Amino acid sequence: MTDPVRVRELGRGASATVYEAVHRGARVAFKVLDDPGPHERAAFERVRGLAHAGLAGMREWIDGAGFTMDLVEGGVDVLTWVRGAPPDVVPVGRPNISLAFGQRQQPEGTSAYTSCDPVGVARLRGALVQLIEALHYMHGASILHGDLRPSNVLVTAEGRVTLLDFGLSRAHDDASSYEASTAYGPPEVVPSPHADWYALGTIVFECLTGQLPFLGSAQHVLVTKATVPPPSPSFLVAGVPGDLDALTMGLLSRNLRVRIVAVDTYRRGLLSSTHP
Ligand SMILES: Nc1ncnc2c1ncn2[C@@H]1O[C@H](COP(=O)(O)OP(=O)(O)O)[C@@H](O)[C@H]1O
Ligand SMILES: [Mg+2]
Numbered sequence: 001m002t003d004p005v006r007v008r009e010l011g012r013g014a015s016a017t018v019y020e021a022v023h024r025g026a027r028v029a030f031k032v033l034d035d036p037g038p039h040e041r042a043a044f045e046r047v048r049g050l051a052h053a054g055l056a057g058m059r060e061w062i063d064g065a066g067f068t069m070d071l072v073e074g075g076v077d078v079l080t081w082v083r084g085a086p087p088d089v090v091p092v093g094r095p096n097i098s099l100a101f102g103q104r105q106q107p108e109g110t111s112a113y114t115s116c117d118p119v120g121v122a123r124l125r126g127a128l129v130q131l132i133e134a135l136h137y138m139h140g141a142s143i144l145h146g147d148l149r150p151s152n153v154l155v156t157a158e159g160r161v162t163l164l165d166f167g168l169s170r171a172h173d174d175a176s177s178y179e180a181s182t183a184y185g186p187p188e189v190v191p192s193p194h195a196d197w198y199a200l201g202t203i204v205f206e207c208l209t210g211q212l213p214f215l216g217s218a219q220h221v222l223v224t225k226a227t228v229p230p231p232s233p234s235f236l237v238a239g240v241p242g243d244l245d246a247l248t249m250g251l252l253s254r255n256l257r258v259r260i261v262a263v264d265t266y267r268r269g270l271l272s273s274t275h276p
Helices: 038-047 078-082 118-140 193-209 218-227 242-251 256-272
Strands: 005-012 016-023 026-033 058-062 066-070 153-155 161-163
Touching: 005 026, 016 066, 038 058, 078 118, 078 153, 078 193, 118 153, 118 161, 118 193, 118 242, 118 256, 193 242, 193 256, 242 256
Parallel strands: none
Antiparallel strands: 005 016, 016 026, 026 066, 058 066, 153 161
């Protein structure tokens, strides 16, 4: 078996490096895992049969290295995509502080929005429809994404969304291998599709406000998200559309059922409205 020929590095994550490569005459993405063991291979085999326009197609397991998948050309993460036309941005340290929720510290080098950008909202809506479809398809195949965060949601210049890294680290009912990331993971510990909806809520919140729903140290974030709701996007940013505000708060609910209802309500709203 010939190994993929690496062309250039696309990015490096916590446990892998991804390259653009050529394999069997095609340009592919080659994910080289730091530790490509049997668990990783089993996860790859589990998701390899998934085929959906919103998912990067899995291609081939490469022994001792990792796997190849469809290359997403010219993609940027969903936050970068939505922020393409920068809205009214507040420099770090400027107000955006709520007495009701305590001092909300912005991470160094980022900024939060004070008003909602219509171009960004339109981009978010376009990405959301595709994200929701892809998640429904995946859950229908009994695969939990398990690691939904902006760097695993790439958007091309035409606005086409591709999900990456779905189901690769853990499966439904595999509580022992479940590791919720502090920022995007849900407050509950039992893994289920509801965790993906929660992570989607975090992404939508971030797209609308320019900041995460819960700020502070990792421990503070974990305790807070398990005990109190986040501020609503409309509380932080002027002009957030009501349906997106409701969707975000529903997805970030600690009540799993409320998350599903929020998605269904948003989808029904799309069918009956003139939103793009
Ligand atoms: N199929 C792909 N096509 C294009 N770029 C990719 C693909 N898969 C991953 N990447 C890029 O490689 C980077 C590293 O990926 P990864 O190792 O999963 O870490 P992370 O998701 O934490 O960034 C990603 O941020 C993404 O930009
Ligand atoms: Mg990734």
